[in-house]
Amino acid sequence: MVIRIAAVGDVHLDEDVVGRFRPALEELPECADVLLLAGDLTRHGTEAEARCVAEEFGGLSVPVVTVLGNHDHQCDQVPQVVKVLEDAGITVLEGNGVVLDCAGGRLGIAGVKGFGGGFAGRCASDFGEPEMKAFVRTTTDSADRLGAALRSLDCDMLVALTHYSPVPDTLAGEPLEIYPFLGSYQLGQAIDSAPTALAVHGHAHAGTERGTTPGGVRVRNVAHPVIKQAYSVFHVGDQLDTDQVSPIGQSGSQRSWS
Amino acid sequence: MTHHRDIGAGPPDEYVEAEIQRLLVEDPAVAEQGITVIRRERALVLYGEVESPHRREEILRRVSERFPDVPITSDIGVIRAQAPTEIEQLP
Numbered sequence: 179m180v181i182r183i184a185a186v187g188d189v190h191l192d193e194d195v196v197g198r199f200r201p202a203l204e205e206l207p208e209c210a211d212v213l214l215l216a217g218d219l220t221r222h223g224t225e226a227e228a229r230c231v232a233e234e235f236g237g238l239s240v241p242v243v244t245v246l247g248n249h250d251h252q253c254d255q256v257p258q259v260v261k262v263l264e265d266a267g268i269t270v271l272e273g274n275g276v277v278l279d280c281a282g283g284r285l286g287i288a289g290v291k292g293f294g295g296g297f298a299g300r301c302a303s304d305f306g307e308p309e310m311k312a313f314v315r316t317t318t319d320s321a322d323r324l325g326a327a328l329r330s331l332d333c334d335m336l337v338a339l340t341h342y343s344p345v346p347d348t349l350a351g352e353p354l355e356i357y358p359f360l361g362s363y364q365l366g367q368a369i370d371s372a373p374t375a376l377a378v379h380g381h382a383h384a385g386t387e388r389g390t391t392p393g394g395v396r397v398r399n400v401a402h403p404v405i406k407q408a409y410s411v412f413h414v415g416d417q418l419d420t421d422q423v424s425p426i427g428q429s430g431s432q433r434s435w436s
Numbered sequence: 437m438t439h440h441r442d443i444g445a446g447p448p449d450e451y452v453e454a455e456i457q458r459l460l461v462e463d464p465a466v467a468e469q470g471i472t473v474i475r476r477e478r479a480l481v482l483y484g485e486v487e488s489p490h491r492r493e494e495i496l497r498r499v500s501e502r503f504p505d506v507p508i509t510s511d512i513g514v515i516r517a518q519a520p521t522e523i524e525q526l527p
């Protein structure tokens with residue numbers, strides 16, 4: 179069983195970008211069963227920018243599933259943005275999931291935007307001022323909803339889709355000081371609470387592609403500035419041509435901070 | 437006696453850097469979180485990747501407008517958007 183997943187995040191669309199992705203997107207039906215968008219679809223989260231996203235990523239012959247990013251929240255027009263995307267046939271996840279019938283089996287995707295907080299041993303705590311507690315509880319709620327959504331899906335293969343990162347591995351390249359604003363270990367913990375096959379995120383524009391959760395789930399940062407192509411394609415499954423299999427030991431161990 | 441900084445010298449470089457970094461994110465005409473400001477001997481250099489040539493020009497324009505006395509150079513790239521040539525197998 180092999181499911182073919184295309185993914186990109188942080189396309190930050192506005193009028194000046196419309197049309198740039200389209201030629202590559204037209205090739206999707208030949209190489210992927212689904213396209214995942216890992217948030218930051220827009221620059222400021224306006225309805226007008228969402229229409230640019232709908233124009234660029236709507237009407238493709240593969241299903242498109244997305245979460246929103248922090249940029250998509252900037253102008254407080256989330257309901258309008260979601261409506262424009264949904265009207266274009268794009269599935270927007272936030273604390274829920276969807277199951278798609280693919281040629282290789284039923285693909286379950288659970289998604290949340292996620293939030294910051296940092297990683298084990300170097301993270302914010304639910305303690306002190308109300309502002310601090312609100313910050314940490316936002317992440318906890320988000321991670322709880324991701325975990326529940328992942329565990330609720332009846333499918334053959336499970337994928338987690340977030341904007342913020344669930345692991346520090348894929349942030350390598352970002353300044354260490356801003357890690358707490360780029361993700362949270364709690365998202366990783368949620369991903370590890372279910373038999374997740376792959377976790378996809380964006381947000382870390384200067385990060386790196388590959389990582390692994392403490393529970394061994396592969397994590398991929400698909401932020402557009404990181405992958406430097408219209409989308410990445412992953413073939414996930416257990417019957418692969420062994421010649422093409424990349425060695426598993428390579429994932430998540432390289433840390434070259436600049 | 438305490439030596440005070442010459443008022444005419446302008447704000448220390450670190451505050452200028454911080455202000456530019458904030459401007460890059462908070463100015464609606466820019467809204468970029470992925471641009472790095474690096475202090476070189478002769479100028480501040482902006483590095484990063486954006487989605488269009490228009491955005492690259494806009495960044496330099498807005499920063500120079502706000503800090504006319506700070507020498508700024510930019511080495512910002514426009515991210516390619518071609519279809520991938522390889523897939524990744526995940527067994």
Ligand SMILES: [Fe+2]
Pocket residue numbers: 188218247249381383
């Ligand atoms: Fe982004």
Ligand SMILES: [Fe+2]
Pocket residue numbers: 218247248249341380381382
């Ligand atoms: Fe983001």
